[in-house]
Amino acid sequence: NFTSTLGGQTFNSPFLNASGIHCQTAEELADLEGVKELGGIVTKSATLEARAGNDKPRYYDLAYGSINSMGLPNSGYNFYLDYVQKEHAKPTILSVAGLSVADVIKLLKEVQASDYQGLTELNLSCPNVIGEPQTAYDFETTRKVLTEVFSFFTKPLGVKLPPYFDLVHFDQIAAVLNDFPLTHVNTINSVGNGLVVDVEKEQVVTKPKGGFGGLGGAMVLPTALANVRALRQRLNPSIAILGTGGVTTGADVFAHILCGAQLVSVGTQVIKEGLGVYARLEKELSDIMEAKGYTSLEDFRGKLQVM
Ligand code: DHB
Numbered sequence: 001n002f003t004s005t006l007g008g009q010t011f012n013s014p015f016l017n018a019s020g021i022h023c024q025t026a027e028e029l030a031d032l033e034g035v036k037e038l039g040g041i042v043t044k045s046a047t048l049e050a051r052a053g054n055d056k057p058r059y060y061d062l063a064y065g066s067i068n069s070m071g072l073p074n075s076g077y078n079f080y081l082d083y084v085q086k087e088h089a090k091p092t093i094l095s096v097a098g099l100s101v102a103d104v105i106k107l108l109k110e111v112q113a114s115d116y117q118g119l120t121e122l123n124l125s126c127p128n129v130i131g132e133p134q135t136a137y138d139f140e141t142t143r144k145v146l147t148e149v150f151s152f153f154t155k156p157l158g159v160k161l162p163p164y165f166d167l168v169h170f171d172q173i174a175a176v177l178n179d180f181p182l183t184h185v186n187t188i189n190s191v192g193n194g195l196v197v198d199v200e201k202e203q204v205v206t207k208p209k210g211g212f213g214g215l216g217g218a219m220v221l222p223t224a225l226a227n228v229r230a231l232r233q234r235l236n237p238s239i240a241i242l243g244t245g246g247v248t249t250g251a252d253v254f255a256h257i258l259c260g261a262q263l264v265s266v267g268t269q270v271i272k273e274g275l276g277v278y279a280r281l282e283k284e285l286s287d288i289m290e291a292k293g294y295t296s297l298e299d300f301r302g303k304l305q306v307m
Contacts, residue, residue: 002297016041016093017032040091045072045123048107053070065268092118120157124161137162157183173231186244187224194212195211220246228259258300
């Protein structure tokens with residue numbers, strides 16, 4: 001039994017696509033609907049206006065993960081808000097990103113005024129928009145944004161966070177988030193501003209920002225697990241944690257759930273392996289659970305042991 005609930009909705013499996021992965025166009029979203037092992041569908045982060053994103057090459061595949069500097073290419077919020085308001089067999093999560101606080105407020109007012117009753121996720125952590133800081137690294141601004149948002153927004157809302165690396169930062173972001181009626185926190189976004197060097201060419205591997213970009217895939221798994229675990233230990237039980245980052249095997253999914261994840265997203269590995277990854281992960285997770293005698297995710301969710 002793989003059922004999980006979030007924001008009053010039932011997800012038949014714990015798997016999601018990470019936002020930005022195969023979810024920008026109508027065709028890509030339709031492909032996701034066809035993946036039976038996916039529990040829900042997350043849209044590409046939508047901005048007020050459509051964006052072409054940064055110059056290519058803006059994604060580079062590595063043996064140990066990936067680096068990207070996409071720059072929020074997306075079809076604009078009208079397209080995604082239309083999409084989530086249509087009938088779908090799976091729950092949707094509408095991801096939105098503002099280039100300013102005013103944008104965020106305008107976007108969420110549109111969502112609030114619409115007929116959409118599903119989940120929305122505010123991306124506070126895009127590392128790739130040139131000249132824009134990641135909001136969630138500024139705790140005071142994060143509190144200001146959420147205070148304004150919750151003065152009018154009454155639908156299920158979560159936030160997407162960047163990774164934190166300092167235990168005091170976990171305390172500080174949790175103290176902010178616990179003051180708001182969030183359905184969930186999605187952690188982690190890509191690990192911002194890594195730099196990959198091609199030694200033979202003596203060159204960077206992506207064009208925007210002089211080669212700096214967000215890291216994903218296997219290399220970020222321990223960072224993702226630390227963020228899921230640290231936030232699960234600090235956030236109100238009413239705030240679910242969506243685990244994102246570094247999943248390449250069913251064991252990695254199991255680890256995310258053991259650290260407290262309600263649902264688990266897959267990003268880089270979908271790009272490497274295609275949408276068939278979800279069937280493999282589900283099989284591997286089932287095999288692990290069966291070997292351990294577990295029949296539901298609740299049997300081990302959040303039950304990581306310490307020494
Ligand atoms: C992009 C990357 C992110 O990590 C994110 O949260 C939003 C957008 C991007 O570059 O498109």
